[in-house]
Amino acid sequence: MTTRREGGVGLKSLAVTAPARVRTNDELRGRHPETVARAEQGTLSRVMNDEDGRAETSTFDAAMRPYLADPFRGVKERRVLAPGETSIDMEVDAGKVALELAGLAPKDVDQLISVGFLPHHVGIGNAVYVAKALGLEGAAFNLETACAGPLTALRTATALVRAGECDHVLVTVSCSYSRFAREDDTLSWFLGDGGGAFVVGRVP
Structure with missing residues (x-):
């Protein structure tokens, strides 16, 4: 845990990813x-x-x-996960890019917040799997508020850094509608899959 410091809190990096498969x-x-x-x-x-x-x-x-x-x-067109791909894969891919853009190593991340809608492991969530794949040493938890998930995670991460609980919080996000809507259901024609990640920390 860090001590509370003066200064701003903001995004250190932002990354997005999408499956290669196009429908x-x-x-x-x-x-x-x-x-x-x-x-x-x-x-x-x-x-x-x-x-x-x-x-x-x-x-x-x-x-x-x-x-x-x-x-x-x-x-x-819509991007959809290929057989064998998961929402965890998208979060991990985006997380790696976000860390690289922020100039951080996995050991620099104090907290991971995973926002998976819907997660690959319903009930368990993606957080621990993403943390393991990225080699993170800090805490990890899931946060799910449907479409508001990423913004809720941003507010949570900002509060943790501002309070001095964390120096860097990595938020990973995924949406995997194609896993839960059949291709022959017209609802699926509106839906696609994608992921993202961002790092929240102290900024000048």
């Missing part, structure tokens, strides 16, 4: 032609269609309206 609209059309053909009449289209005179009620409605005729809702 395109043409691929989905080829594999699921009937599903694609029915998509325009899907639930989202019906709910947001104002032919019944319903007025637009939100900025979201107005922004989405131009894409309703497109069964993919404007998405051209």
Whole structure:
């Protein structure tokens, strides 16, 4: 544990990663032609269609309206994990880059916060696996608040550094929707996988 010091706290580095595998609209059309053909009449289209005179009620409605005729809702391609790849892999890859960009060694990290949505090991989370793969010697825990996870982790990491509990906190983030949404489910056409990491520490 370190002593509390004056000065600013901020990001020392930021890294993002995505799987190499790309799932395109043409691929989905080829594999699921009937599903694609029915998509325009899907639930989202019906709910947001104002032919019944319903007025637009939100900025979201107005922004989405131009894409309703497109069964993919404007998405051209999505990155997805290949067989054998996991959300842990994405967090580890991003974590390595974040440490390198920050000029830090694994021993310099006092705390790891893993934000996996959803984690590879549901219930256990990714933190201990990411920490082991990166060779970290400090503490590690999971933090999950759905879409707000990365921002919540940033606030938590900032508080730890500002309070003098840590000098450097590494936050790793992953999203692996493709593992939990079937390819032939139109919901999956909106979703992709990706990861990121950032280091929080003292800044000038």
